[in-house]
Amino acid sequence: MSAKIAIVGGGPSGCYTAQALLKRAPDLEVDIIDALPVPYGLVRYGVAADHQGTKGVARQFARIFTRQNAQFFGNLRIGRDVTLEALRRAYDVVVLAAGLPGDRPLGIPGDDLPGVIGSGALTRALYEHPDAEALPELGEAPLVIGTGNVAVDILRLLAKTPEELSGSDLGAGPSDWLAAQKIRQITVVGRSSAAAARFSPVMIKELAELSRVDLRLAAGGSDAGEVLAAAVAGSAGPLPIDFRFESRPVALEPLGDGLQLTVETPRGRETIAASSVISAIGFTGDGSFDRDGLLAEAGGAARLYAAGWFRTGPVGAIPQCREEGQRLAQQILDEVQPDPARIGRALFAGRAGITDFDHWQHLDALELAGATDQRCRRKISRRDDMLRPANLQDA
Amino acid sequence: MNIAIFFGTETGNAEMLAEDIATELEDQHETTVANLADSAPEALQVADLNVIVCSSYDDGDLPASAKPFVERVQSEMPDLTGVRFAIFGLGDSEYAETYGFGSMKLAELLVSRGAQALGERPVHDAAGDELPEDMAMPWLLEIIEAADA
Structure with missing residues (x-):
């Protein structure tokens, strides 16, 4: 035919x-x-x-x-x-x-503030898409919203040492940018419980094996499965990555040089300060x-x-x-x-x-x-x- | 001697390698290529040299197209005594802990049913530089030579 x-x-x-x-x-x-x-x-x-x-x-x-x-x-x-x-x-x-x-917007007040970047925009810049925007400054304490595999990709790249990026095709510009970031802590916020998070267990294992990573359960997570629990127990690097499950984002506001995220949790409302916010909640x-x-x-x-x-x-x-x-x-x-x-x-x-x-x-x-x-x-x-x-x- | 090539694949890479192997061998040998998903345990024949290309997926799992075959072997418990097979794995060393587990699980299952594994079980590393066919062909030609002798 x-x-x-x-x-x-x-x-x-x-x-x-x-x-x-x-x-x-x-x-x-x-x-x-x-x-x-x-x-x-x-x-x-x-x-x-x-x-x-x-x-x-x-x-x-x-x-x-x-x-x-x-x-x-x-x-x-x-x-x-x-x-x-x-x-x-x-x-x-x-x-x-x-x-x-397109990045699916957070759909909460303040989701268009400076310092809020979509995971698609960020990964396009990291992977040198010709239409990408410039790589942003993430500051000392970026916050990632979303617990899917794109979020884990970003966590992994932010946490890797230059040696751990060997064999990749990360470009010179993004590699220099990563090396220049002065991240002290990353917070990850997800609406779901730990058991219902979208990431693949194998991606969490991979993250926990990195030399700098210290995975921690900061909120929720009592139902963390075997893989996540083992990743938390088995990682002890100098870079804390705090997972906060059962935390539904409701608003973003400016706070000093950074942002403050308010989340709804089973314990009531909580606020989290961040130097930047990466939304990784899907595409549109x-x-x-x-x-x-x-x-x-x-x-x-x-x-x-x-x-x-x-x-x-x-x-x-x-x-x-x-x-x-x-x-x-x-x-x-x-x-x-x-x-x-x-x-x-x-x-x-x-x-x-x-x-x-x-x-x-x-x-x-x-x-x-x-x-x-x-x-x-x-x-x-x-x-x-x-x-x-x-x-x-x-x- | 017929060379029966089977593949267990998730993204198509194992299928491509199975077809490449058949193309390389077709001048010298009778060959068949089949997806494990379309194969019954009886497709592994005593008279053939059975060659299996099998990847690994996610957390060291069997690839999707090998799963129905494995489930049939597990439920039907066929006697595979006399069946000879050579198995080539595809893996990704970025996931070191479970590297090549898909092909390993399939090989162990067949051996547990009485089949005989020929040669080593090499695993090609998708994160490496070498092409899978450059690794598979020398391995397989050696096995064919030994089986013919």
């Missing part, structure tokens, strides 16, 4: 969907479109810099382009460079796998798509499908992307009705600035050539350099 399928978003969901489609129907024309000049989405910009093993799925994704004949159209933002309507006219099927790039759309409307319309009749976090909300990790991609591929193949009149990728012919997979392979080789004893790659972080890597070599 030679249907034309456009996948909007080159992250894990888009890639696994393409992989599954082409495995079942190798003659499909599958095009993966990404707003960034480079593929792989959260594998590159969301999986932590020190979790290189998790990023290993990128080898599978590369084969979608090098062996399964998918094409990559990078630096092409649907909704700005090409409208979604034009894309849907040009392709037999459009799959929306654009993820959820950034308004570039009418997500609710599109999800309501999605289906075979509309020749429109959604995948990954764009469809499900910010739950599930890489294995779920794969499982769902396989299911979605089968559904698409059952429902697609190819129309040879649709022009497919000819829609982009002559458009300047689009990057292809060869371009990524060139950037990838340049990044790997920049590896050192301490770092497995040197990411190219500026969009201009990504688009014109020749300029880098002159520099």
Whole structure:
């Protein structure tokens, strides 16, 4: 079957969907479109810099382009460079796998005060996303709201010594920034009980093994499971990380140079002082798509499908992307009705600035050539350099 | 001698390696590739050289696609006497405490049912530099050579 399928978003969901489609129907024309000049989405910009093993799925994704004949159209933002309507006219099927790039706001008074930063904004800066804001000052006592794996990623990176970051791809700028932070204590606040916290036990174990970490249960936590209890008992470094469970944030106010968080607990209201607040309570759309409307319309009749976090909300990790991609591929193949009149990728012919997979392979080789004893790659972080890597070599 | 390759995978890396192994061997040998999720315990045949590629997930757990197979072996308790298998693990040394436990658990289960493990059980480290096929092929060719002899 030679249907034309456009996948909007080159992250894990888009890639696994393409992989599954082409495995079942190798003659499909599958095009993966990404707003960034480079593929792989959260594998590159969301999986932590020190979790290189998790990023290993990128080898599978590369084969979608090098062996399964998918094409990559990078630096092409649907909704700005090409409208979604034009894309849907040009392709037999459009799959929306654009993820959820925005930080879900805390939704409490003071959540927009200076010193409050979203976990997505912070990790984009740490992982050198080209559109990232500058890294913020966290001060001596940052407070993290949320107890999911993104929160634990941030705790781990903040707590690691330079030696413990060896082998990662954390860039020079973020590495210097981390080394310059003078954090004396970190507080983690979660609404749930310890037993209901979202983090994976294995991530807590990993955190507790770091040389500087001293995990403590400061509030709640009487129901802490075996893993968390062992992590608390077994960590005794110089950096206290205080978990406060069953603490629902209700308000943020300025306090001196920092902030004060009020939380509702089973014991009543409590306040916690912090030098900065990192909210890690999940992700949401950034308004570039009418997500609710599109999800309501999605289906075979509309020749429109959604995948990954764009469809499900910010739950599930890489294995779920794969499982769902396989299911979605089968559904698409059952429902697609190819129309040879649709022009497919000819829609982009002559458009300047689009990057292809060869371009990524060139950037990838340049990044790997920049590896050192301490770092497995040197990411190219500026969009201009990504688009014109020749300029880098002159520099 | 047919080489029956099975994979237990969570993110697809073990499946990719199983396919790469089959591609490398197909000029010299009859090969089959199957997902453990689609395999019954009887798929491990005495006449074959069984090669298993199995990852590890989360806290040293079996990968999702190996779980239904393992549950069947545990409930059906098949006699695997005479079955020969070579198993290659995929792991991530960032999680040192349970590194390669998925493949270890599967290997121990098969041995407990009477199957014979051929060679060592190497574990490829996803956090390292070496490609899994560069580690798996020399290991497997040695096992095939010994099995043919």
